[in-house]
Amino acid sequence: MxxxxxxxxxxxxxxxxxxxxxxxxxxxxxxxxxxxxxxxxxxxxxxxxxxxxxxxxxxxxxxxxxxxxxxxxxxxxxxxxxxxxxxxxxxxxxxxxxxxxxxxPGPAQSLQASTEARALAQCMAALERAQRQAIGLAFFHDLSHSEVAQQLALPIGTVKTWIRRGLAKLKTCLAREGL
Structure with missing residues (x-):
């Protein structure tokens, strides 16, 4: 002021x-x-x-x-x-x-958040099923890489690779969306 x-x-x-x-x-x-x-x-x-x-x-x-x-x-x-x-x-x-x-959040923030959520959902849907599942468990269910590996009955290295590649694809997709 x-x-x-x-x-x-x-x-x-x-x-x-x-x-x-x-x-x-x-x-x-x-x-x-x-x-x-x-x-x-x-x-x-x-x-x-x-x-x-x-x-x-x-x-x-x-x-x-x-x-x-x-x-x-x-x-x-x-x-x-x-x-x-x-x-x-x-x-x-x-x-x-x-x-x-x-x-x-005010009306403008709510609108921005819903726009971002829609873009994220579209980008998540474009991922391979295994990447989407690994990212979902890690970020939306707050599991560690080892816990995700245990849940999916996979080697931890595989889970880390899926998550890393999936995040890279999400980043590219969201950048195309302007986010």
Whole structure:
């Protein structure tokens, strides 16, 4: 926040990267439409950039201050559309701040995780059965190489080779997917 107040573009970029997923989820909860939430978030970060010098740490935490700006921008969008909500502002703020402080993944992280999971599943399916089985036992069931060898009734050297080759194929496949 201090860097943004000094008009440091890199500091502002870091602030955006660290806070935008939560703030986007907050805007999305109010507006219920992805494109409107994006608009509110963009408007909010323009305001944050211009007002960062007026931020007072003694009055509110940075995330609380930024959430209030996002909330106001989202409500402005609703008002312009003639859809101003009939809400208990105090209760709404409590609920929103509880959600912002939640350490679970936000909508953007959940989408990224599901995209990565689908890509991993496709790449795993492309492996030979023996490689897929060895990697699955080692990484998804948290077994050591010797435990995998014991489970599959194979020499440990064979298991290590299957896992190494399978991981190399996964790496290549995931790289093709941009991951």
């Amino acid at each position: 201090l860097g943004a107040a000094r008009r440091d573009a890199r500091a502002f970029q870091a602030l955006y990267a660290a806070t935008s997923p939560k703030l986007f989820g907050f805007a999305l909860r109010i507006l219920r439409k992805h494109e409107l939430a994006e608009e509110a978030l963009q408007d909010a970060f323009v305001s944050i950039w211009h007002a960062a010098g007026t931020y007072q740490a003694s009055l509110a935490a940075p995330m609380t201050w930024m959430a209030a700006i996002v909330r106001n921008k989202a409500l402005d969008i609703l008002r312009r559309a003639g859809n101003a909500p009939d809400i208990d502002a105090a209760q709404f703020d409590v609920e929103v701040m509880n959600n912002i402080e939640d350490t679970g």
